[in-house]
Amino acid sequence: AQAWVLTQHFHGFPTDSDFELRVEQLPEPRDGEVLLEAVFLSVDPYMSRVHMKEGEVMIGAQVAKVIRSSSPAVPVGRHVVGRCGWRTHTVCPAADLIPIMEDWPEEVSLSLALGAVGMPGLTALYGLEEVLGLQAGETLLVNAAAGAVGSVVGQIAKIKGCRVVGSAGSDAKVAFLQELGFDRTLNYKTVGSLDQALREAAPDGYHCYFENVSPLQLDTKIQVGGPFSSVALQQMKDFGRIAVCGGISLYNDTAPQTGPYPHLTMIFKQLKMEGFMQSRWEHKHPESLKRLMAWVKEGKLQCREHITEGFANMPAAFIGMLQGENIGKAIIKRSRW
Numbered sequence: 521a522q523a524w525v526l527t528q529h530f531h532g533f534p535t536d537s538d539f540e541l542r543v544e545q546l547p548e549p550r551d552g553e554v555l556l557e558a559v560f561l562s563v564d565p566y567m568s569r570v571h572m573k574e575g576e577v578m579i580g581a582q583v584a585k586v587i588r589s590s591s592p593a594v595p596v597g598r599h600v601v602g603r604c605g606w607r608t609h610t611v612c613p614a615a616d617l618i619p620i621m622e623d624w625p626e627e628v629s630l631s632l633a634l635g636a637v638g639m640p641g642l643t644a645l646y647g648l649e650e651v652l653g654l655q656a657g658e659t660l661l662v663n664a665a666a667g668a669v670g671s672v673v674g675q676i677a678k679i680k681g682c683r684v685v686g687s688a689g690s691d692a693k694v695a696f697l698q699e700l701g702f703d704r705t706l707n708y709k710t711v712g713s714l715d716q717a718l719r720e721a722a723p724d725g726y727h728c729y730f731e732n733v734s735p736l737q738l739d740t741k742i743q744v745g746g747p748f749s750s751v752a753l754q755q756m757k758d759f760g761r762i763a764v765c766g767g768i769s770l771y772n773d774t775a776p777q778t779g780p781y782p783h784l785t786m787i788f789k790q791l792k793m794e795g796f797m798q799s800r801w802e803h804k805h806p807e808s809l810k811r812l813m814a815w816v817k818e819g820k821l822q823c824r825e826h827i828t829e830g831f832a833n834m835p836a837a838f839i840g841m842l843q844g845e846n847i848g849k850a851i852i853k854r855s856r857w
């Protein structure tokens with residue numbers, strides 16, 4: 521068994537030398553436990569900000585196959601989603617695992633259980649329904665729109681009969697958003713005046729804003745520049761709603777964020793802003809995953825993935841995702857498959 525461990529806390533942006541591949545000896549599964557073999561592994565933005573001790577295995581979810589079992593509930597051959605970390609093989613209690621739904625269609629890749637029919641898809645759904653209360657006919661703005669969460673956000677909003685404006689960081693991503701049926705798209709890195717572009721995309725303003733990046737987009741590494749949210753908030757309609765889902769441009773900052781927030785805009789436009797984590801609605805996950813899968817089967821939810829082959833390439837895939845290389849969900853596929 522192999523595992524990627526953290527050699528030192530990320531100081532600023534993660535680098536290759538922060539990770540080390542370690543060989544692990546695994547015990548036999550005891551009563552109620554199973555031995556898993558990873559099939560697909562996920563790299564997600566949150567991994568760069570959760571505090572881990574040096575020498576610990578990197579956290580993360582994977583789709584794995586049960587190859588030995590001492591639990592009748594999860595037999596050999598079953599596929600599961602587990603929070604096993606960056607590991608090729610894991611021994612763990614069967615009770616900690618989420619079995620892949622029994623009627624998972626053969627034609628749908630199991631990797632989607634880490635994306636559109638998994639945690640990112642649930643995040644998109646809850647942000648839109650529980651936090652924003654998005655209604656048909658409304659106009660929605662979403663950033664990091666070509667990513668795992670953002671691409672699902674835009675598509676569900678279209679299913680609900682909304683007008684969707686998406687922002688992403690390359691022309692290829694913008695082309696992808698157009699394929700998905702977004703009404704207006706922009707590349708925030710080349711757009712020039714973000715203010716003007718957002719105004720032109722929705723001259724009457726935005727009812728809802730799904731925020732994935734940060735209030736002040738200050739990343740110097742990719743020279744993003746513009747304070748996206750500060751600009752976006754000026755374009756909200758009165759009584760607009762904002763779901764604060766993520767702040768990826770802040771996760772690798774070495775100092776806490778400072779600086780002005782558009783306070784008066786919040787007051788005068790009477791905006792409502794709510795931060796959330798998808799785990800708040802854990803009790804709804806099984807039913808929500810079925811709804812997401814139904815849209816996939818109907819062809820209403822298209823799922824692009826950015827697949828990196830080989831467990832050895834996990835750190836590179838993670839760093840690449842943080843640098844915006846991915847279109848759709850960033851996934852690692854173990855080479856044996």
Ligand code: NDP
Binds near residue numbers: 565566664667733850
């Ligand atoms: P993505 O698949 O969207 O990948 C990350 C993308 O973020 C990159 O491709 C890049 O796209 C963009 N990005 C990276 N760095 C910057 C930067 N400095 N400034 C602006 N954009 C940047 O990731 P996810 O869909 O998995 O996650 C999206 C957001 O949602 C994250 O903030 C994540 O933490 C959050 N999240 C929150 C959850 C919750 O429960 N609240 C659950 C899951 C995710 P581009 O080229 O367009 O800039």
